[in-house]
Amino acid sequence: MDRNRTYEKRLAGVRSYMKEHGLDGAMFTSYENRRYYCGFTGSNGYLIITEDQVSMVTDKRYTTQAQQQTTGVEIIEHAANRLELVAETIHRMGITRMVMEACMTVDEYFPLKEKLADVDVCFEHEYFLEQRMVKDAEEIACTKAAIAAAEAGFDKLLPKLQIGMTEKDLADELHYLVSKEGAEAMSFGTIVGSGARGALAHAFPTGKKIENGDMVVVDFGVMKDGYCSDMTRTLLFGDVSQEHMRIFNLVQESQDKAIAAIRPGVLAKDVEDAHRAVFLREGLDDFALRGLGHGIGLEIHECPRIVIGNETVLQPGMIFTVEPGLYFPDDCGVRTEDDVLVTEDGVENLSHTPHEIHIG
Ligand SMILES: [Mn+2]
Known part of the structure; x- marks a missing residue:
């Protein structure tokens, strides 16, 4: 058009x-x-x-x-x-x-x-x-371009990561690399939370060094032609404990269940419920946040809100995040976040970065 x-x-x-x-x-x-x-x-x-x-x-x-x-x-x-x-x-x-x-x-x-x-x-x-909730073809293309720039930069970041670097080093390097890949700007202040700081859902990157065994939550997004991407990966540095890996895997299972529930006609709250069922089953719901995701577009937080009780009917062309997380104060945090597009007959996951990434 x-x-x-x-x-x-x-x-x-x-x-x-x-x-x-x-x-x-x-x-x-x-x-x-x-x-x-x-x-x-x-x-x-x-x-x-x-x-x-x-x-x-x-x-x-x-x-x-x-x-x-x-x-x-x-x-x-x-x-x-x-x-x-x-x-x-x-x-x-x-x-x-x-x-x-x-x-x-x-x-x-x-x-x-x-x-x-x-x-x-x-x-x-x-x-x-x-x-603005249902995106047209051009908006979808811009969002995909933003995601592509973010993922290309992130991909180049991974070989540079090592135990002992600081959260801030990681963020600085990421910002440089995504810019080189065509990002116009970051779509919000990058979150990097390593080890116990991962339990702060919106941790800002500090001079804290990343240690062996840390899970590191990296949540960031970029803008391209005005449209935002949003992605989170929890990076596994060195020898992560079995208990922490169990939490990591539960969050991944929760995301998989949520994405499997997405198709036109489903209510936003049903997708929320699908992800939460995993945490309820494990008795861990108190450690989850109260929502699963949000629309992205010209703003980083748009409709539809994928939150408890939201009866918005999903329609083709909606783009939103699916980002379950578990946060254990003074211990650790895990979050994983993809951007998805509702299609005529289901869902397309627009994020292609692997979910389980081991460093060192
Ligand atoms: Mn998000």
């Missing part, structure tokens, strides 16, 4: 929301939704949509870029008069009842609302997240 048709189709989703709620305007102010609805990748912009018009107020840094990246969008340049110009544009477009993306800070919203005394404003968040 050509890019203009892609954006037209996405804007049609916004307009159907407007129609359904009796509104004549919508405004997006997050990086992700600006990019999703018009292709603009700058860090500042107020994207304003009516039934037949699209305008964006941005600043001088981005005027040329916005004109190059968008089609059919009126670009308006603000200086110090940012909120005045946003309000003026909303008035000029004839908007009287509008939805705003629920992400504006209060110190921006209240001064703006004063200038929009005659405009009814409501907020929405979930509906627009759900619009």
Whole structure:
């Protein structure tokens, strides 16, 4: 599909929301939704949509870029008069009842609302997240490219790993290698937790040396064309104890059970339940987190959320993580994470890196 048709189709989703709620305007102010609805990748912009018009107020840094990246969008340049110009544009477009993306800070919203005394404003968040939940072919291709860059870098990292290196050394080397493979940026702060630090679900890499027998949780992702990858492997350094290997294998079994449960029509909560059944059977559920995964896309955490009780029906085109983990405070942590795509008749695992990796 050509890019203009892609954006037209996405804007049609916004307009159907407007129609359904009796509104004549919508405004997006997050990086992700600006990019999703018009292709603009700058860090500042107020994207304003009516039934037949699209305008964006941005600043001088981005005027040329916005004109190059968008089609059919009126670009308006603000200086110090940012909120005045946003309000003026909303008035000029004839908007009287509008939805705003629920992400504006209060110190921006209240001064703006004063200038929009005659405009009814409501907020929405979930509906627009759900619009981004099913990915089109181009989004799937971008996600696969991000995963490919991440995995190629990770693959080159493995031969460089050794007992005695620090968590930070590992992370630094990984960042360099994935960048060389085409990553634009990391999609979140890399997590490296070795040994007992592995029990901190979001351990940041420190100067701690990796020791013989450590399990090391490495959780990282990259961005490519704006789309995020997300992957976790628990690396096995040296002589890992039998008890720790038992935990490692249970987490892997849990992931296998979850992935086997994924196909269109299944509920998100059923996939969660499939993974948790393994931990419940072993009496270890208290050591697991309360969710299994999350959608990925322009943001690292999107819909669908694969969490307890979520009745979202899985559909072809959804991409999400499957990342069971067990965390034992002051002892160890294990997590494994793949990115999967729901297909017409089942699931495709987009991650190809082996799960059991021994170092040294
Ligand atoms: Mn994740």
